[in-house]
Structures are given as structure tokens and as C-alpha cells.
Amino acid sequence: MKRNYAFPVIIAGSLALAACGSDTAEEILPEKEVEAAETKSTETGNSGEKATAGTGGETSVKSRASDGTGQNEMRKKMESLDYTEFELEVEYTNDEEYEAQLELKSDGSVVAGYEDDMNGVKKEGIKAFNDLYPLVGQLELTPSSNQEEEIGKVLSAFSLPDDYTDFSLELRFSDGTKHEFEVEQ
Template structure:
């Protein structure tokens, strides 16, 4: 009886390994070939492994640049008349992934990822905002740094410092 069970399990395992191992030895002459992967929602997406390496390097660079600042996240929204807005954000998700986004209706510029991070970083690295900076000085510094007009309808800024302190200014 044990022998039959052993043979059955062996055949089952071989069949399972054969079914799961659908790799082939075919080569593709296209050196820019993208591999297909499934994300956690079940949608098929293209993944390029060189992009993954670049993203890892970008994350490292963005993290080291953020460490030079007094804060770790910034979220800026400035509204002007006629549905003109300027929004800029550098944030972290739950996994620590750093992202950036710029939606500039004034100059018709929309960036995301590393390009947005670089654009925002070049403006915020000159800021001298601390936990003790008053609202008026903070707004003045932000408007000057981001080269934004002072005739806004609504100004909203949220900054999270490295120690977790969160400041929010609304005007």
C-alpha cells in the first residue's frame, strides 16, 4: 500500500512540476524584449527589468536627496481663478516608495515620478522652513521658491518633518 501511495505521489509531483514550469529555451532576437508579469490585481502588465534597476537607483537617489532637507514630505496646492491650480507633492507610500507629482495648470506642466521629484526638489532645497516658521513667512518662501503669483484664491501646504511632526497651513 505504501509503495502505491509513493508511486502516485511521485507521478503527481512530476505532473505538477511539469505544469508549473512553462519556461522555454526559445530566444528572441529583440534585445529590448519586455517580460510579462501579473500584478496583484490580476492585470497583465509589461515589466522591463532594466527599468526596475533604474527605478531602484532613482529611489536611492531621491532618498539621499530627501535626507538633506529638513522635511520628508511636502504637499502644496495653490488655487487661482478660472480653474488654474498648482499642485506639487513629494510623498512616501506604506512600503517606503518615494514618489512625486506636479500638476501645473499655470504653465501647463504635468510631471510624475523622478521628473516631478527633481522639479520639486530644485525648488524646496532652498527653503528654510522649520517647525517654528510662522505662516506668513512660510507662504512667502513657498511662493517665491515655486515662482508662483501672490494673488491666489486658496493656499494649502502640508509638510511632514523627519521626526514625524506635521504642519499644515491653509490660507
């Protein structure tokens, strides 16, 4: 009788071990495939996303940063800017608009996101930060800047058309000074 139970137990144990197996190849492969797919979609513009050209030499914040969200890396990069808040809204005649936000909050967290109706792109978090940071970083805006020149710099940096109907830019500088540009045409 013991012999009748031994065979099924051995088979069941073998199946359990085979099912467990070495999971390293199974876990790594999909992760690499996902990363490759994200990279490919960003490069080719698939999935409604379009890569935004940044300045050369800028490094991206990795989504698998030590804190799991990339907040530490984003905060360090934001602290190197002259601005703690950058909020841009540009509207066009055909009900299309471009909105972007990059903000270092008082609790040290970073909020990043943008929506580009003209290109059908909407990103938030690290992906948005990696697109916006190089663009905002190249701007040299000051509270005493000429409004027309500054608007031109922003439109150029973000590769936006200059036939806007409404333009709004809110900046908060590292010293707490707030500066706003608003133009309706």
C-alpha cells in the same frame, strides 16, 4: 537534388544573418535620440512641458539608475531634507491651480509629482522629482515659522503669483511633526 536545396538554404541563412547584424548601433542610436528629445523638450518647453529652474549645482536623478526607477537616488536625496512630506496646493480665480507632492514613504519609496495648470505642465516620477527637489530643498520652513513669511517663501521658490484664492501646504518633518498652512482669500 541536394544541390537544389543547398542554394535556398544558403540564401535563407545569409538573409537571417543580415537581419540580425550588429544591433549595437541600432539600439544605441534610438536611445540617444530619445534622451536628446527629452532634453530638448524640457529645455524648450515642447510637448507641454516646461523646465523648472533649480538651484545651481544640483544634480538630477537619472532615469536609468541602478534600480531602474531611480528610487535609491531619490530616497538618498529625500533623507537629506528636513521634510519627509511636502504637499502644496495653490488655487487661483480662473480655476487654475498648482499642485505639488514630494514624499518619502515609510517603506523607503519616493512619490513625486506636480501639475501646473497655468503653464500646462504635468510631471510624475523622476522628472517631477528633479524639478521639485531643488525648490523644496531651498525652503527653510520650521513648525514655528510665521505663516505669512512661509507662504511668501513658498510662492517665491515656486515662482507662483501671490494673487491666490486658496493656499494649502502640508509638511511632515523628519522627526514626524506635521505642520499645515491653510489660507483662503
